[in-house]
Amino acid sequence: MKRIGLTGNIGTGKSTIARIFEVLGVPVYHADMRARQLMETGSVIAGVEKLFGSQVLNSSRQVDRKALAALVFKDKQKLEALNNLVHPMVEKDFTTWCEHHNNYPYVLHEAAILYESGFDRFFEASILVVAPLEICIRRVINRDSVARENVLERIENQWPQEKKLLLAQYVVTNDETTLVIPQVLRIHQQILGS
Amino acid sequence: MALDSQSEVIGKSPNTDRKQHRSHPRLVVFLVCLVISMLMWLFIELMKDYTDEVKYQVSFINVPKDLILTNGGENQITIGMNAQGFELLAAKYSPKPRILTIDLSSLKIRPSENGYGAFLTSSKIIEQLGTQIRFQKQIAYIKPDTLFFRFSEVYRKHVPVKLNINYTLGGQFDITDTIGVSPRFVTVSSIKDIIDTLSFVSTQKLNLTQLDSSISVKVPLFKGRRAELLKYSNDSVTVSLRVEKVTEAGYTIPVSISGNGENLKIFPDKIEIICRVPLTVFPHIDASDFSAQVQYLPSLMKEKRLKVNLTRAPQRVKVLKIIPEEVEYIIIAK
Numbered sequence: 001m002k003r004i005g006l007t008g009n010i011g012t013g014k015s016t017i018a019r020i021f022e023v024l025g026v027p028v029y030h031a032d033m034r035a036r037q038l039m040e041t042g043s044v045i046a047g048v049e050k051l052f053g054s055q056v057l058n059s060s061r062q063v064d065r066k067a068l069a070a071l072v073f074k075d076k077q078k079l080e081a082l083n084n085l086v087h088p089m090v091e092k093d094f095t096t097w098c099e100h101h102n103n104y105p106y107v108l109h110e111a112a113i114l115y116e117s118g119f120d121r122f123f124e125a126s127i128l129v130v131a132p133l134e135i136c137i138r139r140v141i142n143r144d145s146v147a148r149e150n151v152l153e154r155i156e157n158q159w160p161q162e163k164k165l166l167l168a169q170y171v172v173t174n175d176e177t178t179l180v181i182p183q184v185l186r187i188h189q190q191i192l193g194s
Numbered sequence: 195m196a197l198d199s200q201s202e203v204i205g206k207s208p209n210t211d212r213k214q215h216r217s218h219p220r221l222v223v224f225l226v227c228l229v230i231s232m233l234m235w236l237f238i239e240l241m242k243d244y245t246d247e248v249k250y251q252v253s254f255i256n257v258p259k260d261l262i263l264t265n266g267g268e269n270q271i272t273i274g275m276n277a278q279g280f281e282l283l284a285a286k287y288s289p290k291p292r293i294l295t296i297d298l299s300s301l302k303i304r305p306s307e308n309g310y311g312a313f314l315t316s317s318k319i320i321e322q323l324g325t326q327i328r329f330q331k332q333i334a335y336i337k338p339d340t341l342f343f344r345f346s347e348v349y350r351k352h353v354p355v356k357l358n359i360n361y362t363l364g365g366q367f368d369i370t371d372t373i374g375v376s377p378r379f380v381t382v383s384s385i386k387d388i389i390d391t392l393s394f395v396s397t398q399k400l401n402l403t404q405l406d407s408s409i410s411v412k413v414p415l416f417k418g419r420r421a422e423l424l425k426y427s428n429d430s431v432t433v434s435l436r437v438e439k440v441t442e443a444g445y446t447i448p449v450s451i452s453g454n455g456e457n458l459k460i461f462p463d464k465i466e467i468i469c470r471v472p473l474t475v476f477p478h479i480d481a482s483d484f485s486a487q488v489q490y491l492p493s494l495m496k497e498k499r500l501k502v503n504l505t506r507a508p509q510r511v512k513v514l515k516i517i518p519e520e521v522e523y524i525i526i527a528k
Contacts, residue, residue: 179522
């Protein structure tokens, strides 16, 4: 079974592309969603509190995601510390998940910061979803009801698209003009045939 | 020498002026007398009786019910009258419009080739005009001496009012509701030819600039070149525009599939809606106030994309853009 990474900067439409693969019968591990679930486990909560203090926990002693995001997105060191705490747990969780899906020709691992976290080293190939910057910004503003400045701040914490293009084996252009399903089908066929 | 000659000149001057002054009163008296004599002459002349022509506009009232006057354009008559010069002068050069009214209620109308016809002789016209012209002397003649009338049957039609409007808005302001036109329909009475080809009635052009508040204005209905043949149930309509301060907002909403589309998967399954929202309602609106749908029709399945239709949106919200307007799809074989 092949392990394929699926990534793209914020607002590029990774989730839509992942959904198409799912419809084609490919199991998709949604790393960001899974990480959010893992953040609710006792060991991660304790680790987060140790790193950033009780200010990032709410009254029911759960991680206050908004407070945590506000803290780490402005401080690269804190972001790195959080990633060092969460990523090994996601890695372990993904390995377990793969064991449950080893009867499939390949599985996808969808993550926003696949290259930045160095997680791409675990995969045979990676698919990069790209979109024009302004489209990405507009999508995030409407989806998350956040200000443009906040979106730009989040984009700055990710690698530029050009840098990621050098590392990706497959690219899907999701610019609202080019059809994406034929691109996904082509990649799907290539992965199955490789 | 120089002084002498100056004094000589100065010495002569008063004598010359005195001579001129002496001659001026005579001229003034002469002119005054001339003017008075002319005025008296004019007065005497204007006291005399003259015969002259005065043109009058005529309007026709009490047109028989269910008939329309089709030659209403012939609405000028010339009256030759014997009157004092003063009276004629006043009649010809009065700043007030000279309009006489002719009552058509007593006309004897007979069927003719092109509808109905009737006429009014000068004696009948003089009967009606006598009370309207405040002259002591009599009317000598009327041109034309007989007025001919052509009538046509009245046809009626209920037609919509089409607003002819041109407006500009102040910064950050927009029209947040349908432009109100009251009444939206009018009944038009006219001849058959006009009624048969009439599908709407336009308003006169309404120009509004830099609107920054709601407004309600009365606008006359347009009649055009054949105005005399058209009669509207209302001569004007009230136009109302709701103008409010607005803001641009974006919402992400899911797209549903109508019809028998269980095997249809669409991508993306959420769309963005960019719209203009009045500031007063902005806090009360969220994504759940909108609905979008694609239609599952086997005939459409040849297309590469399906059109997204916005099926529900809050009132007073102007949807500017739907992104994407079309979605891709996959049909899963059972």
